[in-house]
Amino acid sequence: MRQVITRFAPSPTGVLHIGSVRTALYSWLYAKQHNGKFILRIEDTDKERSKKEFEDNILDGLKWLGLTHDVFYRQSDRADLYKKYLETLIAKGSAYISKEEPTEEGERSEVIRFKNPNGVVTFRDEARGDISFDTTELKDFVIAKDFETPLYNFAVVIDDFQMGVTHIIRGDDAISNTPRQILIQEALGAPRPMYTHLPMILAPDKTKLSKRHGALAVTEYREEGYLPEAILNFVALMGWNPGNDQEVLFLDEMQKLFTLEKVQKGGAVFNIDKLKWLNKHYMKLLSKERAGESILNFFPGVLRTKAEDNPVIFEKIVPIIIDHVSHFGEVRALAESGEYGYFFDEPTYPLEALLWKDDTDRTRTAEKLQKVVVLLQSVSEESFDAEHIKAALWDFATEVGRGSVLWPMRYALSGREKSPDPFTLAEILGKEVTVNRVNEAIKLLMV
RNA sequence: GGCCCCAUCGUCUAUCGGUUAGGACGAAAGCUUUUCAAGCUUUAAAGCGGGGUUCGACUCCCCGUGGGGUCACCA
Numbered sequence: 428m429r430q431v432i433t434r435f436a437p438s439p440t441g442v443l444h445i446g447s448v449r450t451a452l453y454s455w456l457y458a459k460q461h462n463g464k465f466i467l468r469i470e471d472t473d474k475e476r477s478k479k480e481f482e483d484n485i486l487d488g489l490k491w492l493g494l495t496h497d498v499f500y501r502q503s504d505r506a507d508l509y510k511k512y513l514e515t516l517i518a519k520g521s522a523y524i525s526k527e528e529p530t531e532e533g534e535r536s537e538v539i540r541f542k543n544p545n546g547v548v549t550f551r552d553e554a555r556g557d558i559s560f561d562t563t564e565l566k567d568f569v570i571a572k573d574f575e576t577p578l579y580n581f582a583v584v585i586d587d588f589q590m591g592v593t594h595i596i597r598g599d600d601a602i603s604n605t606p607r608q609i610l611i612q613e614a615l616g617a618p619r620p621m622y623t624h625l626p627m628i629l630a631p632d633k634t635k636l637s638k639r640h641g642a643l644a645v646t647e648y649r650e651e652g653y654l655p656e657a658i659l660n661f662v663a664l665m666g667w668n669p670g671n672d673q674e675v676l677f678l679d680e681m682q683k684l685f686t687l688e689k690v691q692k693g694g695a696v697f698n699i700d701k702l703k704w705l706n707k708h709y710m711k712l713l714s715k716e717r718a719g720e721s722i723l724n725f726f727p728g729v730l731r732t733k734a735e736d737n738p739v740i741f742e743k744i745v746p747i748i749i750d751h752v753s754h755f756g757e758v759r760a761l762a763e764s765g766e767y768g769y770f771f772d773e774p775t776y777p778l779e780a781l782l783w784k785d786d787t788d789r790t791r792t793a794e795k796l797q798k799v800v801v802l803l804q805s806v807s808e809e810s811f812d813a814e815h816i817k818a819a820l821w822d823f824a825t826e827v828g829r830g831s832v833l834w835p836m837r838y839a840l841s842g843r844e845k846s847p848d849p850f851t852l853a854e855i856l857g858k859e860v861t862v863n864r865v866n867e868a869i870k871l872l873m874v
Numbered sequence: 875g876g877c878c879c880c881a882u883c884g885u886c887u888a889u890c891g892g893u894u895a896g897g898a899c900g901a902a903a904g905c906u907u908u909u910c911a912a913g914c915u916u917u918a919a920a921g922c923g924g925g926g927u928u929c930g931a932c933u934c935c936c937c938g939u940g941g942g943g944u945c946a947c948c949a
Binding site for chain 1: 876877878879880881884885886887888896897898899900907908909910911912941942943944945946947948949
């Protein structure tokens with residue numbers, strides 16, 4: 428049996444987006460699973476619209492995702508080859524130079540057209556079954572503007588043929604191009620690869636996903652602090668499933684389980700909530716080092732410096748931060764809103780904030796906090812962790828009303844409406860800082 | 875409009891003729907030590923319509939309807 432060769436063939440006229448990633452992923456998975464080769468081919472026959480920056484973006488994105496290619500080609504490097512085949516087709520009478528009456532600006536008065544045999548083309552799609560087209564309506568379509576300027580449908584066929592591509596996996600917007608390509612293949616006597624067309628990825632309004640529907644470029648997801656594992660897992664599930672209830676899949680698992688037969692036929696709506704859920708799932712799996720590093724990258728400069736100056740505290744807040752966000756980009760926004768300030772600096776807050784709804788009496792609240800200080804002091808420096816602190820305070824809090832003790836204590840430590848629980852906070856801050864902050868609150872209540 | 879593709883909870887999906895139509899995200903409720911997050915438990919939520927075929931259709935066929943794609947000297 429022939430070696431499996433797949434390819435991902437983007438045109439550098441735009442950034443690598445989420446839909447292309449899925450196409451690349453499936454092609455990659457199929458090749459790897461069969462010990463085959465995965466080709467990356469940049470289709471830049473359109474000199475006007477192709478941009479180096481887009482090519483770089485595509486390469487960059489694929490590399491980040493780990494979708495490495497075995498061979499790399501760029502169509503603009505292969506002009507001689509296309510020219511040769513163009514000549515071959517003309518010599519065989521399958522193509523001809525056609526005199527034209529230009530109707531639009533930029534149109535040539537002479538192009539190369541394919542001599543359409545006008546038959547019915549039927550091909551098998553691995554996901555959909557047989558698809559037939561009457562090619563008569565295609566007319567004698569243009570395959571090149573001139574010998575140096577081949578067009579997409581022609582260049583694709585030459586490349587797939589010449590590179591020995593066995594399986595073409597691409598978006599279903601290419602279905603209607605398939606009969607044209609098959610016609611050229613047949614004129615050349617080239618073997619027909621297996622085709623699998625993937626359903627479109629849709630925006631929430633069910634229209635084609637586009638820039639106005641928000642972040643699209645993979646590099647933007649990276650900048651927002653999404654993990655490559657999550658992106659890959661997420662796109663894999665849009666249009667394919669392993670045949671059971673497993674939803675969390677690493678690349679190597681997908682590689683084992685992937686099958687073309689399981690690819691979906693209907694379009695899939697891009698569901699950002701599910702991406703976030705998956706991303707968070709993968710964030711929780713991160714090592715402390717990697718998580719800490721990522722968080723630091725999203726901290727504004729000042730906070731970053733403080734975190735680096737207080738490694739003991741920072742290490743303890745890493746899991747707390749992870750727990751509260753779905754992607755690292757959120758860390759940046761939270762940090763900028765002052766969310767993490769209290770871990771490093773004394774908080775400031777209005778004194779009313781210390782009062783719990785069930786007991787708004789200042790004096791009583793101060794007394795409760797005084798008792799808290801006493802109990803805090805009873806916990807030794809060495810065992811000043813959440814568990815021991817909780818044990819020391821629990822009975823008292825329960826007795827006089829948990830909220831009326833725990834709320835002011837937590838507020839005294841964080842100065843914020845929302846934060847981790849007071850025991851965790853106390854552990855992170857350490858005994859001295861914790862006692863000081865509670866005492867500050869007491870002072871505030873007593874004035 | 876022609877041609878092509880598609881159609882199960884709001885969303886991603888399982889089911890390859892016989893199921894109480896399952897799972898996940900999201901939502902709601904509750905629990906978990908005060909808030910938030912996380913976690914756990916529970917609930918609501920689906921076969922586009924009409925004909926066939928069959929003892930029996932979400933599943934097979936046909937016709938509608940709806941959605942999408944494509945009709946370039948773009949890819």
